Amino acid sequence: MNFYDEMERYGSxxxxxxxxxxxxxxxxxxxxxxxxGSTVADRGLVFLLADNSLAAATGYIGCxxxxxxxxxxxxxxxxxxxxxLLAAYRPNYLWLPRARAAEVPGAVxxxxxxxxxxxxxxxxxxxxxxxxALLMTTSGSTGSAKFxxxxxxxxxxxxxxxxxxxxxxxxxxxxxxxxxxxxxxLSVINSHLHAGARIALTDASLMEKRFWEQVKAQxxxxxxxxxxxxxLLKRLRWERMELPDLRVMTQAGGKLSAALVSEFAGHCxxxxxxxxxxxxAAEATARMAYLPSQLALEKPGSIGVPIPGGELWIEDESGxxxxxxxxxxxxxxRGPNVSLGYARRREDLALGxxxxxxxxxxxxxxxxxxxxxxxxxxxxxxxxxFGNRVNLEEVEHFLRxxxxxxxxxxxxxxxxxxxxxxxxxxxxxxxxQRLTQLHPSAFRACVIDSIPRNEAGKIIYAELP
Amino acid sequence: MTTATAETNKxxxxxxxMEALNVPAEELGxxxxxxxxxxxxxxxxxxxxxxxxxxxxxxxxxxxIIDFSSYAKGMEILSKYEVQF
Numbered sequence: 283m284n285f286y287d288e289m290e291r292y293g294s295x296x297x298x299x300x301x302x303x304x305x306x307x308x309x310x311x312x313x314x315x316x317x318x319g320s321t322v323a324d325r326g327l328v329f330l331l332a333d334n335s336l337a338a339a340t341g342y343i344g345c346x347x348x349x350x351x352x353x354x355x356x357x358x359x360x361x362x363x364x365x366x367l368l369a370a371y372r373p374n375y376l377w378l379p380r381a382r383a384a385e386v387p388g389a390v391x392x393x394x395x396x397x398x399x400x401x402x403x404x405x406x407x408x409x410x411x412x413x414x415a416l417l418m419t420t421s422g423s424t425g426s427a428k429f430x431x432x433x434x435x436x437x438x439x440x441x442x443x444x445x446x447x448x449x450x451x452x453x454x455x456x457x458x459x460x461x462x463x464x465x466x467x468l469s470v471i472n473s474h475l476h477a478g479a480r481i482a483l484t485d486a487s488l489m490e491k492r493f494w495e496q497v498k499a500q501x502x503x504x505x506x507x508x509x510x511x512x513x514l515l516k517r518l519r520w521e522r523m524e525l526p527d528l529r530v531m532t533q534a535g536g537k538l539s540a541a542l543v544s545e546f547a548g549h550c551x552x553x554x555x556x557x558x559x560x561x562x563a564a565e566a567t568a569r570m571a572y573l574p575s576q577l578a579l580e581k582p583g584s585i586g587v588p589i590p591g592g593e594l595w596i597e598d599e600s601g602x603x604x605x606x607x608x609x610x611x612x613x614x615x616r617g618p619n620v621s622l623g624y625a626r627r628r629e630d631l632a633l634g635x636x637x638x639x640x641x642x643x644x645x646x647x648x649x650x651x652x653x654x655x656x657x658x659x660x661x662x663x664x665x666x667x668f669g670n671r672v673n674l675e676e677v678e679h680f681l682r683x684x685x686x687x688x689x690x691x692x693x694x695x696x697x698x699x700x701x702x703x704x705x706x707x708x709x710x711x712x713x714x715q716r717l718t719q720l721h722p723s724a725f726r727a728c729v730i731d732s733i734p735r736n737e738a739g740k741i742i743y744a745e746l747p
Numbered sequence: 748m749t750t751a752t753a754e755t756n757k758x759x760x761x762x763x764x765m766e767a768l769n770v771p772a773e774e775l776g777x778x779x780x781x782x783x784x785x786x787x788x789x790x791x792x793x794x795x796x797x798x799x800x801x802x803x804x805x806x807x808x809x810x811x812i813i814d815f816s817s818y819a820k821g822m823e824i825l826s827k828y829e830v831q832f
Binding site: 487488489490491493494510513514517518519520522523668720721722723724 | 781790791792793794796816
């Protein structure tokens, strides 16, 4: 089933709760979504600047139901990034907070609801593939014009699978801990809508009193977070907080250290809660694997097993499947949630399925004797900073473009920018921050005498200090 | 004439803010609140709390960490830990 087409069946059950306590039933959410959908029904491309608000959720559901392709962007996307996306994709509509309407010159307001306005840009009719539902940014493509193309089937299948393995039921109450434009944040919304559960909408962060007041007032039953979220929770000593309704915690968006998995799994077990480590990628809509909660203490470094409906395997460098346990190779996934491919410009929206349901993850993994998978490294040069996938190549390229000769390396805790000119340290960190929009503490400039290169001029990363 | 060598708590507090949030001295004051500058997001907040705990050798309660919503409020909270301004 497609959850978005069948939301009516939950009728008067509550779908969304806003921060002021206003509740909206599934029937009301459908009515608002279809009112929105009827204004964009010519299958033009919609740029949806999504904060965790009812208006953004309404626009999102409205687009899915009306079969109008939508690109989900951060509500606070920097103006220059929005401008370059506008140029690359020429959307027919933008659904955005009224305060930002002036950033789209020449566009005309055609509809408004809950602090959001729908702008019509007058762009030419869109030629999009009939399967194309959503354009999502990968965390690695922040600041570039690259999107993952998701189909209607991708979105529905992943929501159903997640709801099944997390055992989400209609009495569950989620709260938004992650932004809606981020695939993990969106998957929380989708899987709960699939199950007829309730979602509290908030933009507050875990570091704000306002957030915890919502958790208590809404009697939230689950929290979802990236590794950084769990560091925040540890820092807050959340285990001492009085949260009697909380039953489930889920983690994805990068590798949580085995020590933290053990710590949270231990606390959760004591409290009678379920803790799930999960694995995925925007290229697979969101989720590919999960570690059953009863195994979290036993296998704290593992991503577990494929989600229902999916399949995982490992291949060696020549593309031969590795069947022995304990041998590392590239992790592959097959399932109905594997995206159609990427888009880099408007014309790409006409493309169909380029992956045939198979994703080469770029992660190196191995399987244990029980069939549980662990990620042991990455094939490509990526790091995950605060849960955001950052392409080291891309950072290097950007810095060089800014006149800073450099080599980038690092791990999920810190991206090191190796430079030879000590005077450029601050500029390098500032530029990396500008590109990635991440906190400056994620970067460190390291001054070295020279950047090690081979005869072909390629950087020898293994020789960096 | 003698030179003051000991920093006041206010100076130490300001220094931590400037370093953790990457803000100039002129932005310190009533208007500096959570999310008012790019660096004071949840990530910046955690760095700020850790830096303050180190600087003043204190261990803050959960409620105080999430209640620490502004530069001004922070001084009020730190006074509970016997850091006087």
